[in-house]
Amino acid sequence: MNLLQKEQFNTVSKETILGKIIVVTSGKGGVGKTTTSASFATGLAKRGNKTVVIDFDVGLRNLDLIMGCERRVVYDFVNVLNNEASLKQALIKDKRCDNLFVLPASQTRDKDALTQEGVGRVLDELKEDFDYIVCDSPAGIEKGAVMALYFADEALIVTNPEVSSVRDSDRILGILAAKSRRAEQGAEPIKEHLVITRYSPKRVEMGEMLSVEDVQELLSIPLIGVIPESEAVLSASNSGIPVINDEPSSSGQAYMDVVSRFMGEDKPMRFLEAERKGLLKRIFGT
């Protein structure tokens, strides 16, 4: 096969067989990227897709804690990049879900370990085995964040209804459009999805918080889900179980909806209205 044929072969197979790379990004820290990555990847896997979720936050590993596999980390992403371990050795199989694997970030090494060539090689290898590769981006717009988004086919932009988060998301959208591989190669742009997290319908009704419509208008990308502010998120991270597994919780259900919409189902948005409390609850609190 000559080079041109090989190139064509690659493009064809990429669309038909090979896995899809989704980056979960935000610019700002603390908005729920890791929570979203963990739940989104779990949701994809629960629906029968073979899924891997990669922690790109080299030096500040946390996805392992949220996924509850921190004590099973032996090798990490950087070991694989440096050929010190094989992917098979480094991937951690999720305890609850057969189709789900975690590739943890390294805790100690410097961020220079993430080279474009190395990350590309590992992602190419994963694409042959997995339907979805979810990349949990670090905060900021430095190398780690750029590496996490560079190879992406789609992006979940995690945003809180708050000024600094909206501005930083806008900044990240600019970077997706200018610095990703798709942008550099002039290919079809990365498909962007807005995930609004920590949403409080009650505060929106009181005019204290930007509404879903406001954020959507400001960022002008399609909305894939709204995750309400909920105590379930902290309980889930305390116990190392992605919140999507807390099925009765509003956040868990909202993440399931995100996954359904991502898979192409038409689901109306939920949890946008404040819960109506009775008089007694108002007086005595919950």
Added chain:
Amino acid sequence: MSLLDYLRRKRKPTANVAKERLQIILAREHAGRHEPDYLPALKQELLEVVGKYVHIDPSAIKVNLERDGDCEILELNIALPEEQEALA
């Protein structure tokens, strides 16, 4: 406690302020995205050159790059002080 909170509550609705501020700053940052990197340096050097001859306020110089179809216009606007004092 809840009843007291309820009666005491007089927080200002500030979401609309947030939205307006974001609309303005995002529009400005989007415009800046297409600006060439040399613009701030150009502005600084112009300021130095003009400053050699006239006392000017650093904020009195505006460099603006506008795009009109295929045509780019570099607009330079320097407000001179009312009484022009020559330095030399």
